[in-house]
Amino acid sequence: MTEVHRFSLILFLSTLGHMVLIFGLHWTVDDPAPPTQTIDVTLARHADAQAPEDADFLAQANQQGSGTLAEKAELSTLEQAQFQANEIREVKASQRQEQQQLEQSSGNELISSKNEQWQEQNKRQEQQIQQEKSLSNDDERDSASDEIATLEAELRNERQAYAKRPRRRQLTAVSTRASVDAKYLNEWRQQVESVGNMNYPNHDLYGELTLLVAIRANGSIERMEVRRSSGLTALDDSAIRIVRQAAPFDPFPEEIRSQTDILEIIRTWRFERGGYLSSK
Numbered sequence: 001m002t003e004v005h006r007f008s009l010i011l012f013l014s015t016l017g018h019m020v021l022i023f024g025l026h027w028t029v030d031d032p033a034p035p036t037q038t039i040d041v042t043l044a045r046h047a048d049a050q051a052p053e054d055a056d057f058l059a060q061a062n063q064q065g066s067g068t069l070a071e072k073a074e075l076s077t078l079e080q081a082q083f084q085a086n087e088i089r090e091v092k093a094s095q096r097q098e099q100q101q102l103e104q105s106s107g108n109e110l111i112s113s114k115n116e117q118w119q120e121q122n123k124r125q126e127q128q129i130q131q132e133k134s135l136s137n138d139d140e141r142d143s144a145s146d147e148i149a150t151l152e153a154e155l156r157n158e159r160q161a162y163a164k165r166p167r168r169r170q171l172t173a174v175s176t177r178a179s180v181d182a183k184y185l186n187e188w189r190q191q192v193e194s195v196g197n198m199n200y201p202n203h204d205l206y207g208e209l210t211l212l213v214a215i216r217a218n219g220s221i222e223r224m225e226v227r228r229s230s231g232l233t234a235l236d237d238s239a240i241r242i243v244r245q246a247a248p249f250d251p252f253p254e255e256i257r258s259q260t261d262i263l264e265i266i267r268t269w270r271f272e273r274g275g276y277l278s279s280k
Contacts (some may be wrong), residue, residue: 166261168214173267173280180255185265188215188249189279195246196269196277201238207231208270211239215263219249222262230271239269242277 171185207230214222224243226236252260267279 167259168262168264169260170264170266172265180253184250184253184256184263188265189267191249192243192246193277193279196239196242197275199242199245200275200277201234201271203275205232205235205238206271206273207235208268209236209239210266210268211243212264212266213243215249215265217252217257217261219247219251221247227266228268235271238271 171181173185209226209230210228212225212227214224216222221244224240226240229236230239251257252263256263270278270280272278
């Protein structure tokens with residue numbers, strides 16, 4: 001077999017094989033997938049004991065249909081009415097205005113009520129402040145009255161104490177002028193010197209000192225005070241002891257008692273060498 005015959009045979013067989021493949025296979029086109037099914041569910045507002053024979057909608061409870069439409073229809077609003085009606089009625093403009101006026105009037109009344117409450121509250125607060133001020137003023141007046149009464153009582157007590165205080169008068173060798181004062185002072189001095197010379201301290205002590213002796217009207221000693229010391233404590237103590245030994249003194253004469261309760265006699269006492277006591 002020549003090359004030409006062999007090539008022709010191969011070409012024939014190849015063509016025959018392709019024809020068998022082409023016409024032996026069936027060409028098919030898949031049908032499109034059916035659309036996804038959906039279910040409309042209606043929310044029933046009221047439940048009936050009897051189920052409807054031919055339900056128009058699927059809901060969670062049985063409910064008999066109602067309305068005036070010839071064909072089934074869904075609700076046109078999602079809001080729930082506060083009342084039910086089978087007829088559609090026209091709302092007049094006057095009714096809407098009345099409703100608006102009613103709402104506005106209610107709002108005005110509410111504002112007026114709030115204002116009245118606020119005014120009443122402010123009035124109560126002002127009254128409370130005035131009462132507190134009045135109480136504070138009353139407390140201050142009471143406190144001031146108490147202080148005044150206390151001061152008056154203290155002043156009265158001081159006046160009484162001053163009135164009751166003993167009438168004091170001092171006698172010195174220089175200031176004695178009245179004859180009654182001079183007589184009493186001279187007798188008193190002689191009595192002290194007499195006791196002092198009989199009870200003279202150590203003869204080696206000498207010096208002088210000024211002594212205040214306060215005498216009551218009955219002649220007793222109220223107190224004694226060294227006005228000017230001799231510089232020797234023993235000598236000062238000796239002078240005080242001598243005066244105490246000389247007491248009590250004569251009571252005041254009526255002329256002195258009428259104007260004096262305590263007579264303060266101030267004298268300078270001199271302890272001289274040789275054991276002699278004198279005054280000046």
